[in-house]
Every structure is written in C-alpha cells, then in structure tokens.
Amino acid sequence: MNIKPDQLESPGVLRNIKTTIPNADGLRLPEVFKFVARLMLLSTVFYYVTAECAARLSQQPEPATQNATIGPPVSPVGDITQLAHNLYLVPGGGCNTVVFVMERGVLVVDTKYAPHAPVLLDRIREVTDKPVTHVINTHSHPDHTMGNIAMPSGTEFIVHSRTAENMTRNEALAQIPVQTFRDRLTLFSGAEVVDLYHFGPAHTGGDILVVFRAAGVMHAGDIFKGKRVPVIVTQGGGGAIAYGETMSRAVAEIQNVTHVVTGHGPVSTWQDFTDYGEFVNRIIAHARTSKTAGKDVAQAMREFSLPPKYRSYDLKDLAYAFKSVYVEVRPWWHFWYSPLQAFFRR
Numbered sequence: 001m002n003i004k005p006d007q008l009e010s011p012g013v014l015r016n017i018k019t020t021i022p023n024a025d026g027l028r029l030p031e032v033f034k035f036v037a038r039l040m041l042l043s044t045v046f047y048y049v050t051a052e053c054a055a056r057l058s059q060q061p062e063p064a065t066q067n068a069t070i071g072p073p074v075s076p077v078g079d080i081t082q083l084a085h086n087l088y089l090v091p092g093g094g095c096n097t098v099v100f101v102m103e104r105g106v107l108v109v110d111t112k113y114a115p116h117a118p119v120l121l122d123r124i125r126e127v128t129d130k131p132v133t134h135v136i137n138t139h140s141h142p143d144h145t146m147g148n149i150a151m152p153s154g155t156e157f158i159v160h161s162r163t164a165e166n167m168t169r170n171e172a173l174a175q176i177p178v179q180t181f182r183d184r185l186t187l188f189s190g191a192e193v194v195d196l197y198h199f200g201p202a203h204t205g206g207d208i209l210v211v212f213r214a215a216g217v218m219h220a221g222d223i224f225k226g227k228r229v230p231v232i233v234t235q236g237g238g239g240a241i242a243y244g245e246t247m248s249r250a251v252a253e254i255q256n257v258t259h260v261v262t263g264h265g266p267v268s269t270w271q272d273f274t275d276y277g278e279f280v281n282r283i284i285a286h287a288r289t290s291k292t293a294g295k296d297v298a299q300a301m302r303e304f305s306l307p308p309k310y311r312s313y314d315l316k317d318l319a320y321a322f323k324s325v326y327v328e329v330r331p332w333w334h335f336w337y338s339p340l341q342a343f344f345r346r
C-alpha cells in the first residue's frame with residue numbers, strides 16, 4: 001500500500017493501516033506461549049539430533065578382546081573341576097560354566113558357544129549320569145547362551161526379563177521358551193537353594209548373579225571381569241553409571257559368599273568382588289567429575305590414580321570405560337530429552 005502523507009490525516013486510512021501492520025499490541029499472551037512451545041520443540045529436535053550423533057560417534061565399540069560376538073579365538077573346553085559339594089566349574093569354550101548336580105537333575109549356569117556345548121555335556125557326564133534339567137544364563141551374550149540350543153529337550157531356561165528380550169534378536173535362541181524374573185528369584189529348597197539377583201544394568205541390562213547358598217559360591221557372569229576394566233554393552237541395555245550402583249548394591253545385599261566365578265578367567269574371592277565394586281565406582285566417579293569439569297578423556301586418564309591394591313589390575317581398556325561414562329554424563333536440562341531418547345531407542 002502506497003500511503004501519501006496527506007492520507008494519514010484520514011481516520012479511515014489509519015484504521016486500515018492498524019489492521020495490516022503488526023504492532024506491539026498484536027503480540028498477545030497466547031502468542032508468547034506458542035512462540036515458546038515452538039522454540040522448545042525446535043530445540044528438542046535440534047538437541048536430539050546433535051546429542052544422538054555425538055553419542056554415536058563417541059560410543060566406542062566393545063574392546064576387541066571382549067567382543068561377545070566376534071571375540072578372540074575361543075579357548076577349548078577345559079577339564080571339569082570341583083568347587084564344592086556337587087558344584088563344578090567347566091572353563092573355556094566361550095565362558096566359565098558352573099554345573100550343579102541336584103537330586104533329580106543338573107543345573108547349568110551359562111552354556112558356552114554352541115559348537116562347544118556337546119563337549120560341556122561330555123564333561124558333565126564325567127561326574128553324573130543325571131540329565132541337564134535347568135539352565136540359567138547370566139546374560140544374553142552368545143558366548144554364554146548359544147549352547148542353550150544343544151541342551152536336552154524339556155530343559156527349563158531361566159533368565160532375566162531383559163536378557164529374554166535381548167535373546168529374541170537371535171533367531172536360534174528366540175525359538176527357546178524361557179522363564180523370566182525381574183529383581184530376585186529363589187529356586188529349589190534345602191541344600192539345593194539357588195538365589196538369583198538382579199540389581200540393575202551393568203555389563204548388559206539383564207545381568208544376574210547366581211548364588212549357590214549352601215556352598216557360598218556365586219557365578220557373577222561378565223559383570224565381574226576379575227582384575228580387568230568393566231565392559232559396558234549399551235546395545236544390550238548396559239550402563240556405565242548404573243554399573244557402579246549395581247556393584248554397590250550387590251556388595252551390600254548379598255550375604256555369605258566366599259568364592260566368586262567370573263564370566264571368564266580364574267575363580268576369585270568375595271574380597272576380590274568387593275574390591276572390584278570399589279574399582280568400578282572409582283572409575284565412574286573420576287570420569288564423571290572430569291567430564292563435568294570440561295576435561296577431555298586424555299586429561300582425565302592422566303589425572304586418574306588408584307590405591308596400591310589395584311596395582312596388578314589390567315587397565316588397557318580404561319579409555320573405553322571413561323568414554324562410556326562421558327557419553328552418559330549430560331547437562332541438567334537433559335531431563336526433558338531423556339524420555340524422547342528412550343522413546344526413539346525402543
């Protein structure tokens with residue numbers, strides 16, 4: 001509209017101008033809300049895209065030596081050795097397997113890679129004629145579960161509910177029906193009591209600790225790496241910061257265990273397990289503080305120190321563990337991003 005100066009004197013023209021030119025009166029309160037809502041929506045999308053890209057880029061693959069799918073050359077199945085009365089260990093072939101000979105049958109904790117499961121069954125036959133009736137998987141990784149397919153028909157499989165969910169992604173394992181639990185489960189009675197605990201995410205989202213009550217022996221699976229840096233597999237629901245809380249709860253709540261079987265490696269003591277909980281929490285606390293202070297992983301690692309009791313620990317995967325924590329440490333305003341992230345990751 002072309003307005004000549006003399007036309008401005010006309011009230012009619014002024015009315016027209018008011019209706020077509022935005023002014024301060026036009027920005028009413030609902031408009032402000034709409035503007036803020038749009039801004040939040042846009043910034044949410046922007047934050048989701050950038051944060052998710054950054055998280056994926058900085059997410060380190062599981063250290064090659066611990067990769068559950070590819071992994072190192074698998075050691076052959078070892079000899080069966082006795083841990084306690086009616087309780088045995090069979091190492092190698094993918095993982096440490098615990099064999100519990102009961103009145104009516106045999107309970108197996110972790111079944112190795114499938115090609116090694118027949119050898120495992122041979123080892124079991126060296127100590128008993130009873131059939132395998134129950135299997136517990138400490139978590140979903142194939143070096144601990146693929147042997148399930150070689151177990152006799154009628155075997156009952158017991159796993160954490162998140163492990164069951166992870167196993168459905170494997171075509172062979174998805175065919176096998178499993179019984180699940182969430183926090184705690186006690187099996188059998190008398191001298192055969194077996195306690196199953198889940199305290200939260202750690203190595204995966206479905207790690208369980210299996211305690212043979214009469215023997216005071218626990219199979220900890222891969223949540224306990226002996227004297228090595230923890231491995232966090234987020235694809236299976238694992239979590240770095242949760243790892244520390246899970247270990248602390250396990251140390252505080254489990255009673256009367258003297259020996260602990262690791263997922264791989266030598267049998268350890270309860271004191272070793274307790275020290276490991278402290279070790280994991282020291283890593284997490286230091287990485288968290290360093291990230292919050294704006295330090296990069298290299299600087300955080302340079303400034304990290306451990307008490308002398310950890311001198312013999314293998315720290316070669318420390319950078320990986322630090323990066324796992326760094327990915328999880330978010331700014332305070334992340335609270336309205338988390339539900340979105342959970343939704344998209346389902």
Ligand SMILES: [Zn+2]
Nearest residue numbers: 068139141222
């Ligand atoms: Zn594992």
